[in-house]
Amino acid sequence: MQAMMARVAVRRSSLSCGHIRCLSTPSLKETLIAQMPAKQAALKALKKEHGSKIVDKVTIDQLVGGARSIKAMLWETSLLDPIEGIRFRGYTIPELQEKLPTLTMKKGEEPLPEGLFWLLLTGEIPTKDQVDSLTADLHSRAKLPSHVESTIRSFPKGMHPMTQLSSAILALQTDSVFAAEYAKGCHKSTYWEHSYEDIMNLLARLPEVCALIYRCTYFDGVVPPYDSSLDYSGNFCKMLGVNDPSFEELMRLYIVIHSDHEGGNASAHTCHLVGSTLSDPYLSLSASMNALAGPLHGLANQEVLGWLLGLQATLKEQGKPVTPESITEFAWATLKAGKVIPGYGHAVLRKTDPRYTSQREFALKHMPDDPLFHVVNTVYEVMPGVLTEHGKTKNPYPNVDSHSGVLLMHYGFDKYDYYTVLFGLGRAYGVLAQLFWDRALGLPLERPKSVTSEWINNFLDKNPDGL
Numbered sequence: 001m002q003a004m005m006a007r008v009a010v011r012r013s014s015l016s017c018g019h020i021r022c023l024s025t026p027s028l029k030e031t032l033i034a035q036m037p038a039k040q041a042a043l044k045a046l047k048k049e050h051g052s053k054i055v056d057k058v059t060i061d062q063l064v065g066g067a068r069s070i071k072a073m074l075w076e077t078s079l080l081d082p083i084e085g086i087r088f089r090g091y092t093i094p095e096l097q098e099k100l101p102t103l104t105m106k107k108g109e110e111p112l113p114e115g116l117f118w119l120l121l122t123g124e125i126p127t128k129d130q131v132d133s134l135t136a137d138l139h140s141r142a143k144l145p146s147h148v149e150s151t152i153r154s155f156p157k158g159m160h161p162m163t164q165l166s167s168a169i170l171a172l173q174t175d176s177v178f179a180a181e182y183a184k185g186c187h188k189s190t191y192w193e194h195s196y197e198d199i200m201n202l203l204a205r206l207p208e209v210c211a212l213i214y215r216c217t218y219f220d221g222v223v224p225p226y227d228s229s230l231d232y233s234g235n236f237c238k239m240l241g242v243n244d245p246s247f248e249e250l251m252r253l254y255i256v257i258h259s260d261h262e263g264g265n266a267s268a269h270t271c272h273l274v275g276s277t278l279s280d281p282y283l284s285l286s287a288s289m290n291a292l293a294g295p296l297h298g299l300a301n302q303e304v305l306g307w308l309l310g311l312q313a314t315l316k317e318q319g320k321p322v323t324p325e326s327i328t329e330f331a332w333a334t335l336k337a338g339k340v341i342p343g344y345g346h347a348v349l350r351k352t353d354p355r356y357t358s359q360r361e362f363a364l365k366h367m368p369d370d371p372l373f374h375v376v377n378t379v380y381e382v383m384p385g386v387l388t389e390h391g392k393t394k395n396p397y398p399n400v401d402s403h404s405g406v407l408l409m410h411y412g413f414d415k416y417d418y419y420t421v422l423f424g425l426g427r428a429y430g431v432l433a434q435l436f437w438d439r440a441l442g443l444p445l446e447r448p449k450s451v452t453s454e455w456i457n458n459f460l461d462k463n464p465d466g467l
Helices: 002-015 028-050 060-064 093-099 113-122 128-140 146-153 161-175 177-183 188-218 232-240 245-257 266-275 281-292 300-317 324-336 354-366 371-390 401-410 416-440 453-462
Strands: 078-081 085-088
Touching (some): 028 128, 085 093, 093 354, 113 232, 113 416, 128 232, 146 188, 161 188, 161 416, 188 281, 281 416, 300 371, 324 371, 371 401
């Protein structure tokens, strides 16, 4: 049955009107259709042969401490190592910058996010022709339903941009192919195909949604026209009202490095969890964005920038230069006041976040003399030592949030309560790619076991040394 459905899907994909592709190479959908049978069979065999084998143990600290580091989820698109950092389908960020297609294929350009999406879905590095065909496909799907723009424009003044983003994604849900086909009683073997259509349509429409939120929240509400002659990031920047090739390069890097950070982080796990109920990709991504909006997750980037600007202003007010000594003094004052240093530390990483490093290298290339970059760079020189001496963090090194706002500020993109929307646009690439495989592999409803504190105490009475 599945093989027959796959053949039908191939024919449908090849004949679909308006979804442009290069005829000399398989389309993204055809590539996925070719991969699915082997991956489905491999998972089935894995469960049959090794399903009862133990891969982890759970401590009480983990049980009451946010399930930290418990191995309890299949997530294909990326893997995070505490020392090495993130790998996207096995590739580090520098390897992505070297191997993925770029806008003009010149050395030193940032990778196109469309190429990363292909990689996240298929595990394969695409050709430039394949990326161009994917870009054209996304452009062909980008038109918003008529009610979505009016919905965004009707949001009350003062509504946080992330609240607007989550709501706008829900407004897009009226076009859900998965929801419509499920309501008709479609066979479960076709869930992946209807999810694929939703995922592609949603990814295609997010740039205009995000641009509308930006232009309506901070400016006159006029959004420059959609330009399908540009790549995904270039068109998005144009609709934001920023016409700077260097900023477009930053946006390509920004989307790529924010796309995925394995499945246990709050926004990724939320999308997977909600999707496991067979909520469609719109509902799943909206929930994911609600998780990303939390101060302990994606909202941290605006907190970091606020702290850096406060540091810069304080030193200026005190007539002190930005030096390792003045930064150290300010850091200790922050810590002794019972506050944290935002942008430092990570739940998993125990070294400098490679996403931070890639942004630092971008700054050294494009804005080495920027005053705020000088602040960030000096903080980077002294903060690990300060935090190590303070002794209350397992990871005294910077994370991705420590640098991103500084890059955006350099280009005059100073509405920092909007920054998490940009994070959300990037994160959609990773969580939606995995959501496709959740449906293609038929992953079940997620339902972990919870216990009460009374249960724990009774367990310890019977097992004082644990299991």
